[in-house]
Amino acid sequence: MRKISWNKIIGKFIEGFNHFSIWILSFFVVSIWSLLQNHQLVDTNTSWRIYVITIGGAIWSVSATLFCEHRYSPKTTFRASLGVYLLWTTYALLLPDIDKMNAALSISFSALCTVAVFSLFFVSFFGCKDEEICFWNFSQSTLCTLLYALLFGLIIQGGLSLAVFALDSLFSLSVGSRCYGDLTVLCHLLFVPIYFVCNLPEKENKFNNELSIISKTTKVLSLYILLPITTIYFVILYAYMAKILFTWTLPQGMVTWLVSVSMVIYFLIITFCYPLFVRGENKVAEFVSRYMGLIALPLVVLMSVGILYRINQYGITISRGYVLLLNIWFYAMIVWLTLTKSHKIRLIPISFCVIFFISSIGPWSVANVTYKTISGRLKDNIQKSGAYQDGKLDEMAFLAYVNANDSIAEQIFTDKRYLDAYYRNEYEKDLFSENSDDNYQLFHELLNDSSYDFASKEKKVELLYETNDIANIPQETGGYKYYIHVDYCTDKIKIEDDRLMIDNIYKHDNITIPLPTKEYKEDEIFTYVYKDGIVHLKYLKGVFYPERDSNRYEINRFECDLFYNFQE
Numbered sequence: 001m002r003k004i005s006w007n008k009i010i011g012k013f014i015e016g017f018n019h020f021s022i023w024i025l026s027f028f029v030v031s032i033w034s035l036l037q038n039h040q041l042v043d044t045n046t047s048w049r050i051y052v053i054t055i056g057g058a059i060w061s062v063s064a065t066l067f068c069e070h071r072y073s074p075k076t077t078f079r080a081s082l083g084v085y086l087l088w089t090t091y092a093l094l095l096p097d098i099d100k101m102n103a104a105l106s107i108s109f110s111a112l113c114t115v116a117v118f119s120l121f122f123v124s125f126f127g128c129k130d131e132e133i134c135f136w137n138f139s140q141s142t143l144c145t146l147l148y149a150l151l152f153g154l155i156i157q158g159g160l161s162l163a164v165f166a167l168d169s170l171f172s173l174s175v176g177s178r179c180y181g182d183l184t185v186l187c188h189l190l191f192v193p194i195y196f197v198c199n200l201p202e203k204e205n206k207f208n209n210e211l212s213i214i215s216k217t218t219k220v221l222s223l224y225i226l227l228p229i230t231t232i233y234f235v236i237l238y239a240y241m242a243k244i245l246f247t248w249t250l251p252q253g254m255v256t257w258l259v260s261v262s263m264v265i266y267f268l269i270i271t272f273c274y275p276l277f278v279r280g281e282n283k284v285a286e287f288v289s290r291y292m293g294l295i296a297l298p299l300v301v302l303m304s305v306g307i308l309y310r311i312n313q314y315g316i317t318i319s320r321g322y323v324l325l326l327n328i329w330f331y332a333m334i335v336w337l338t339l340t341k342s343h344k345i346r347l348i349p350i351s352f353c354v355i356f357f358i359s360s361i362g363p364w365s366v367a368n369v370t371y372k373t374i375s376g377r378l379k380d381n382i383q384k385s386g387a388y389q390d391g392k393l394d395e396m397a398f399l400a401y402v403n404a405n406d407s408i409a410e411q412i413f414t415d416k417r418y419l420d421a422y423y424r425n426e427y428e429k430d431l432f433s434e435n436s437d438d439n440y441q442l443f444h445e446l447l448n449d450s451s452y453d454f455a456s457k458e459k460k461v462e463l464l465y466e467t468n469d470i471a472n473i474p475q476e477t478g479g480y481k482y483y484i485h486v487d488y489c490t491d492k493i494k495i496e497d498d499r500l501m502i503d504n505i506y507k508h509d510n511i512t513i514p515l516p517t518k519e520y521k522e523d524e525i526f527t528y529v530y531k532d533g534i535v536h537l538k539y540l541k542g543v544f545y546p547e548r549d550s551n552r553y554e555i556n557r558f559e560c561d562l563f564y565n566f567q568e
Contacts, residue, residue, distance in 0.1 A: 121139045
C-alpha cells in the first residue's frame with residue numbers, strides 16, 4: 001500500500017494544475033463568485049451566465065486536453081484547450097438572457113453540454129489500439145474517481161459543518177447560516193472538481209489494455225438488481241402487447257417511457273458487465289450480451305407504433321420528435337450490439353452524442369422543424385379563415401370562422417398555446433407579413449382564454465376583482481349600524497337575471513346585487529347601494545358568458561362587506 005503524505009498531495013495538485021489548469025482556475029472563479037453570491041455581494045441575475053462560461057468552458061477544456069495530450073506537445077495541447085474555452089465563452093456571451101431563450105436555443109445548449117460531458121469518456125481513444133478495452137478501463141476509473149470525489153466532499157462538508165455547529169452551540173459564536181453555505185461551496189465547487197481532475201488516469205494508465213476485473217459491487221448492481229428489474233419491465237410490456245393484440249387497440253403513452261427506461265438499463269448492464277462476457281466468466285452475462293437485444297426488439301416495435309400513431313394523430317412536437325429519434329437509435333443499437341455480440345460498446349455513447357447534437361442544431365433540428373410545422377399550419381388556418389385581408393385581421397370574420405369550425409378552432413388554439421409555451425411569441429412576424437405587432441396583439445386577445453372558451457364554444461369574459469384597501473370603502477359606510485362579511489364559500493348564493501342573490505341576511509329579505517357584464521378596470525371600486533344598506537365588493541372571480549337569450553355566469557368566489565340598518 002502506498003504511503004500518503006502532504007508532499008505527495010501537493011505534488012499531485014501541482015501535476016493536476018499543470019495538466020488541467022483551465023479547469024482548476026475556472027472552478028476557483030466559480031467558487032469565489034458563489035461565495036460572493038451567498039453573501040449577496042453580486043448581482044444574481046448575471047450568475048447563470050458566469051456559471052455557463054466557467055463550468056461549460058472547463059468541461060470542454062478537459063475534453064480538448066484528453067484528446068490532444070498524447071497526440072501533440074504540451075504547448076499545443078494548452079493552446080487547443082484555451083481555444084476551445086474561448087469559443088465556448090463567445091457562444092455563452094451571445095446567448096440571450098435565460099428568460100428569453102426559446103426551445104431551439106435551450107435544446108441546442110443542452111446538446112452541447114451533454115456532448116461535452118460524454119466526450120470525456122471516449123474522446124481519448126479515437127484511433128487507439130484495443131480501444132474498447134481502454135475505453136472501458138478509463139470510463140470505470142473516471143466514474144470511480146468522480147464518486148470518490150463526491151463522497152469525500154460530502155464527508156468533509158458534514159464534518160466541518162458539525163464543527164461549526166459545535167462552536168456555535170458551545171461558545172455562542174453566532175456563526176450564521178451563510179457559513180454553512182460557504183462550506184458547501186468550498187467542498188463541492190472547489191474540492192470536488194480539483195480532486196477529480198488531479199486523480200484522472202495518467203497517460204500511461206489511460207491506455208491500459210489489460211481488461212480490469214469487475215468489482216463485486218458493479219456485478220451485484222448489474223446482474224442482481226438492474227437485470228431483474230429489466231426482466232420485470234419486459235414481462236409487463238410483453239403482457240401488455242398481448243393484451244393490445246387481443247383487443248386490437250393502440251398502445252398508451254406509458255409504453256414509450258417504460259420501453260425507454262428498459263433500454264437504458266439494458267445498455268447500462270451491457271457496459272457494466274463488459275469484462276464478464278468478454279472473458280466468458282459468467283453465463284448470465286453472456287446470455288444478456290447475445291440475446292437481450294433480440295428480446296427487446298418487439299418492445300421497441302411496440303414503442304414505434306405508439307409514437308407514430310401520436311405523431312399522425314396529433315402532429316409533431318419537440319418531445320415526440322426526440323422520442324422518435326430515440327426509437328430509431330434503439331433499433332440501431334440493438335442491431336449493432338447483436339452483430340458484435342456486445343463487444344463494441346464504445347459506439348453507445350458516441351452514437352447518442354452524434355444524434356443528439358445533429359438533431360439539436362441548425363435549421364434541421366427537431367425544435368426548428370417543429371416550429372416550422374406548427375407555425376406553418378397556424379398561418380394556413382389564418383389564411384383559410386379569410387379574416388386576414390389587406391394586411392389587417394378582421395375580428396368578427398375570424399371569430400365567425402372559429403365558431404363555425406370546432407375542430408379547426410381547437411387546432412388553432414392548441415398550436416398557438418404550444419408556440420407561446422416554447423417559442424416565446426417570436427412567430428408573430430411569420431404569421432402576419434404586415435402590421436405584425438397590431439395583428440398579433442388582436443390575434444392574441446381573440447385566442448386568449450378570457451376571450452373564447454373552446455370547451456363550450458362560447459364567447460366569454462373573465463370576471464376578476466380584488467381589493468383589500470380599506471381606504472377604498474366609501475365614506476357612506478360609516479352611517480350604518482350593522483356589518484357582516486359575506487363569503488361565497490359559506491353563504492348561499494343564487495344568480496338570476498344578471499343579479500347575484502344572497503339569501504337570509506340577518507333574518508331579513510334577500511339582497512340582490514347586479515353582476516357586471518365586462519371585465520373590471522384597474523382600481524375600479526364596485527359598490528351597490530340599496531334601501532337599507534350598501535355593499536362593498538372585495539373579491540369576485542368567475543366567468544361571464546354573453547349568450548343570445550340570457551347571460552350566464554359561473555362564479556367561483558364572491559366576497560363582500562355588507563353594511564346595513566335593518567329594523568328589528
